[in-house]
Amino acid sequence: xxxxxxxxxxxxxQALIPVNDHGLLYGDGVFEGIRFYRRRAFRLQRHLQRxxxxxxxxxxxxxxxxxxxxxxxxxLIDAFADDDGYIRLMVTRGAGALGLNPKSCxxxxxIAIADQLTMIDIGQQAGARLIVxxxxxxxxxxxxxxxxxxxxxxxxLAKIEANHAGADEALLxxxxxxxxxxxxxxxxxxxxxxxxxxxxxxxxxxxxxRELVLQLARDNGIETSEQPLGVYDLYAADECFLxxxxxxxxxxxxxxxxxxxCCPGPVFQGLxxxxxxxxxxxxxxx
Ligand code: PLP
Numbered sequence: 001x002x003x004x005x006x007x008x009x010x011x012x013x014q015a016l017i018p019v020n021d022h023g024l025l026y027g028d029g030v031f032e033g034i035r036f037y038r039r040r041a042f043r044l045q046r047h048l049q050r051x052x053x054x055x056x057x058x059x060x061x062x063x064x065x066x067x068x069x070x071x072x073x074x075x076l077i078d079a080f081a082d083d084d085g086y087i088r089l090m091v092t093r094g095a096g097a098l099g100l101n102p103k104s105c106x107x108x109x110x111i112a113i114a115d116q117l118t119m120i121d122i123g124q125q126a127g128a129r130l131i132v133x134x135x136x137x138x139x140x141x142x143x144x145x146x147x148x149x150x151x152x153x154x155x156x157l158a159k160i161e162a163n164h165a166g167a168d169e170a171l172l173x174x175x176x177x178x179x180x181x182x183x184x185x186x187x188x189x190x191x192x193x194x195x196x197x198x199x200x201x202x203x204x205x206x207x208x209x210r211e212l213v214l215q216l217a218r219d220n221g222i223e224t225s226e227q228p229l230g231v232y233d234l235y236a237a238d239e240c241f242l243x244x245x246x247x248x249x250x251x252x253x254x255x256x257x258x259x260x261x262c263c264p265g266p267v268f269q270g271l272x273x274x275x276x277x278x279x280x281x282x283x284x285x286x
């Protein structure tokens with residue numbers, strides 16, 4: 001795995017930042033996960049836009065312009081061993097005094113790691129086994145879920161719960177008990193041929209893959225609706241799947257041990273093909 005750190009490319013194990021970086025001390029920072037295919041970053045400008053908005057929301061000024069970040073990502077991809085892979089782009093508040101006040105942090109650290117990533121490994125199974133986690137997405141002091149910050153403890157606790165249950169992934173509900181999202185992915189269901197997903201106001205990240213899948217569905221004449229969903233809606237779904245940069249599109253085989261009737265279902269399979277075609281179009285096909 002290869003890392004770009006403040007202007008230098010080096011093996012990730014050799015890329016070091018100070019232990020008093022507020023990213024480590026307080027999770028003070030923002031990030032993006034970006035995939036590249038055939039050495040071209042997929043939807044890079046959307047990711048850089050979201051990073052910029054996340055940073056603005058936590059009053060963090062990214063020391064590089066969007067063009068400079070684009071050049072960083074391109075340089076990292078060029079130097080990486082494989083044609084396809086995953087990039088973790090991070091901006092931390094930087095090193096500073098102990099104490100959470102960011103005033104003492106003079107220079108944010110910009111870090112980009114390229115590696116392979118299998119977010120959810122379903123192995124030989126038809127799809128992922130999900131649980132509905134007891135961890136809620138919006139605690140009382142909740143950060144806006146649209147901010148992709150370095151604070152992922154809710155999602156990590158949900159993932160631990162999935163591990164304990166022998167499941168592949170966990171879904172988080174919001175404070176009202178309605179469906180928000182997966183630990184690092186958005187969730188969709190199909191019911192009577194309609195594609196449904198919760199609006200982001202229910203506590204989901206504005207997923208870039210989510211946005212694309214909604215667009216592809218509409219382009220293919222599938223009726224879509226962003227509407228609040230309860231756990232019952234998950235259990236009653238004909239199909240269910242997850243979307244994310246890391247996850248790409250993953251069909252769901254069961255939710256809380258209730259089998260999903262169609263896995264992978266016809267709507268999922270059509271969208272999966274359309275998703276692959278979009279990658280071919282934007283990142284160069286064979
Ligand atoms: N939800 C969370 C909490 C995430 O961390 C991610 C990240 O990838 C997603 C959803 C999916 O978003 P995207 O499709 O932009 O990768």
